[in-house]
Amino acid sequence: MNMIFFYVIACIFMAVSAYLSGLMWKEANGPMEFIKLLLVERPLIVLITVILFIGSGTLTQLGKVSFNLSYYEISIIWLATAWVSVIILWFVSGIKPSAVEFAGFMICQAGLIVVALSKVNI
DSSP states (O other): OHHHHHHHHHHHHHHHHHHHHHHHHHHOOSHHHHHHIIIIIOTHHHHHHHHHHHHHHHHHHHHHHTSOOOHHHHHHHHHHTHHHHHHIIIIISOOOOOHHHHHHHHHHHHHHHHHHHHHSOO
16 A cells, blocks of 8 residues: 555656646757746746655655655656656647657556566565
8 A cells, every 4th residue: 555655646746747847848949948938937847846856855765764665666666657757748748759659668667567566465
């Protein structure tokens, strides 16, 4: 149960992060536009990014102490949230992966499922 709860929280972090990434990808075209976007048009992105960075580190420590997860389990959970990123980028931001990118993603997710299932005590 601890792994599932931690996974849900990690998915939320990934969703916010992917949304911000998609926003920056679509609205900035080059380094100067990117800097203008972050510093002038949407400085809240910087604040949210810092909060996500600190929050993800804190979440990792919570996973270790409160959820009794190993670093390996926490890493697998973070990697397994990649599907959230794909969904947000594809369906919310309209950034579609190519067929090869999507196939690679699916192969990686299949591998993560195998590893994650090997860690679950049934």
